[in-house]
Amino acid sequence: MLASATYRRLWQGRVQEVIAELQVRQQVLGPPLPEHSETDPRKVVAKSLTYLQNQCSRMNYPEYRRQGLAITSCHIESTVKQLNYRVKGSEMFWTDEGAEALLQLSADLLSDSRPLDAFWSRRAARMTGYRTYSRSVT
Numbered sequence: 001m002l003a004s005a006t007y008r009r010l011w012q013g014r015v016q017e018v019i020a021e022l023q024v025r026q027q028v029l030g031p032p033l034p035e036h037s038e039t040d041p042r043k044v045v046a047k048s049l050t051y052l053q054n055q056c057s058r059m060n061y062p063e064y065r066r067q068g069l070a071i072t073s074c075h076i077e078s079t080v081k082q083l084n085y086r087v088k089g090s091e092m093f094w095t096d097e098g099a100e101a102l103l104q105l106s107a108d109l110l111s112d113s114r115p116l117d118a119f120w121s122r123r124a125a126r127m128t129g130y131r132t133y134s135r136s137v138t
Helices: 002-011 015-029 041-058 061-066 074-087 096-110 115-126
Strands: none
Touching (some): 096 115
């Protein structure tokens, strides 16, 4: 229940209230020590407090919603997942150059600006039926 109320306050832009609550909690628990595990409440509270203090200026969610801005990273995460699927599929092995080319091609395919459409239009206009590169003789 506490977590739900905390998220609600953050969503409402009341970040300073959450920071104040965490500061009180940190005083009650005491400071984290190096030997404490990552899941120790003292470390969890300290990390959360540090994060909120550092990101406070970027957490104006009510204003972001008024402006119609995206508040989630799910769009980027979805794109990364699609790219990873194309590159890291089973039985796929790439050189660095090949992986970079495939990632660029995949990004172009997923792009809203559709850069491949312009590429294929320019390519078709340049086609003469002759090779435009020279073959090296060995």
